[in-house]
Amino acid sequence: MTSRVRRLWVANVEEVFAPRGPADDGWLLPKLEGMAPRFPYHLAPGDALLVSHPVPAEVRTYVRQVGGFGKEPLPVLVPGVRPSPWFLAEAVQADQQLFAQVRALVATGAWRLEPYLETPLTHRLGEALGIPGGRSPRSVVEEGLPERVNDKHAFKKLARAAGLPVIPGTVAGSAAEARKQTFRLPPGPDGRLMLRRTQSGGGLGNLAGDPESLRDRLPGWFRPGLVLIEPLLPFNATIGVVVEVGEEGCACRGTDEQAFDDGRWVGFRAPATDAALAARAARDTGRLAEALRAGGVRGYLNLDWGVIDHGGHRELVAIEANFRHNGLAHILDWGRACFGPVADGLCVWFLENAPVAARIDSLPALLAGLAPLRLDGIPLLLTRRGGADRGVTPILPPRDGRAGVAVFGPDHAWVGRAWDLVKKALA
Structure with missing residues (x-):
């Protein structure tokens, strides 16, 4: 068993979606079930995972095989109690048998919680277990600073205070006020506006259109909470920056160019190809990171x-920010698990929703489709840790005709060639 501080990962993705009520469980829980298989990829040997739904055995087997677990266990713990509205941290404490199992686990050494999103609920869970509830002090979390970063409206205020340029616009707290503002605010160059729910991520809470169309669509789209109304700006690209805020200082972990489909985030390419522009973005992100x-x-x-x-x-x-684990850091961490230190110099393309044929309906079928692939005489599918500086790894098993796949390589040109082979094999 490792001597480092081990992490009890808490996949509390549901806390990103706020405000919520019991009626929202109907759409949220199936979404969480589809996301559950990605979370074992976060674990290092010695860690454990609390997650909303069971993870298929073949996913756990692949992560152990490629992630260098050796004989270390890979505990994946799922509550059997379903409180409504759903909150994972509350479900763990409500399931007496699971809670006792987790308490026994964390009594075996030095542990801390590693939540997807640090919240008062995760810190209360940590307190109940007798271990730290995250990286930040509980008082800071309960005062709401991470939450203000994650809220799109509050983020604008933090960004302006740090001297960062943000999208102009206004905010509304009701559908009626939002309708008024859509006719008052100057639209973007193409005549359209963007409406964004302040507590939604990944493009799921966005609505774009000209003022007339928004007036008709807004009543059915609006949900309780604040909405940003902004001109739809002609962005040519979106660059993401991840900065780790630590005890010793702030360090840029990576940059990417993000991919969207119909306004929804679907993946990224890292690092960003315009090195000078990415350096500017990283520098300015660092200013906000230091303030936080x-x-x-x-x-x-x-x-x-x-x-x-x-x-x-x-x-x-600056469009928006969040203070939590995200896709880029997740994939980069998995790259280090697969390749070791060489991963820091690699490029990676990740697509969360790669189309797959009907015959590819499980992780074994996905692995079978990728296994024959070769590029420059090298097998593409990663099947063990180390020994290479390139390869393809599944991240999410097939679901509803889509799968999550990451391709690592020495440069974007090689990764692009590999990606073409992957697309053909899965079609």
Whole structure:
């Protein structure tokens, strides 16, 4: 057993979606079930995972095989109690048998919680277990600083205070007020506005259109809470930056160019190809990270920058941020588990929703489809840890005709060639 502080990962993704009520469990729980298989990829040998739904055995087997677990166990713990509205931290404490099992586990050495999103609920769970509830002090979390980063409206205030440019606009707290503002606010260059729920991520809470169309669509789209109304700016690209905010300082963990489909985030390519622009984005993200560090929070700051091309000059505008684990840091960590230190110099493309044929309906079928692939005489599918600087690894098993796949390689050109082979094999 390892001597380091071990992490009890808490996949509390549901806390990203707020506000919620019991009626929202109907759409939320199936979404969480589809996300559950990605969380074992976060674990290092000696860690454990609390998650909302069971993870298929073949996923756990693949993670153990490729992630270098050796004889270390890979505990995946699922509550048998379903409180409504669903909160994982509350479910763990409500399931007396599971709670006793977790308490016995964390009594075996030095542990701390590693929540997907640090909240008062995760800190209360940590207190009940007798271990730290996250990286940040409980007082800072309960005062709401991480929550303000995750809220799109509050983020704008934090960004402005740090001297970062943000999207202009206004905010509304009701459907009636939002309708008024759509006719008052100047739209973007193409005549459209963007409405964004302040407590939603991944493009799921966005609505774009001209004022007339928004007036008709807004009543059915609006949910309780605040909504940003902004001009739809002509972004040519979106650059993401991850900065780790630690005790000793802030360090950029990576940059990416994000991919969207119909306004929804579907993946990324890392690192960002425009090195100079990415360096500017990383520098300015670091300014906000340092301000947050001074406020006491610890963890990952993820900031999305919109890029506007002005005839050769590329302008950066801060769109939104979150303070939690995210896709880029997750994939980079898995790359280190697969390749060791060489991973820090690799490129990676990740697509969360890669189309797959009907015959590819499970992780074994996905692995079978990838197994024959070769590029430059090298097998693409990663089947063990180390020994290479390139390869393909599944991240999410097939579900509803889609799968999550990551391709690592020495440069974007090689990764692009590999990705073409992957797409053909899965079609």
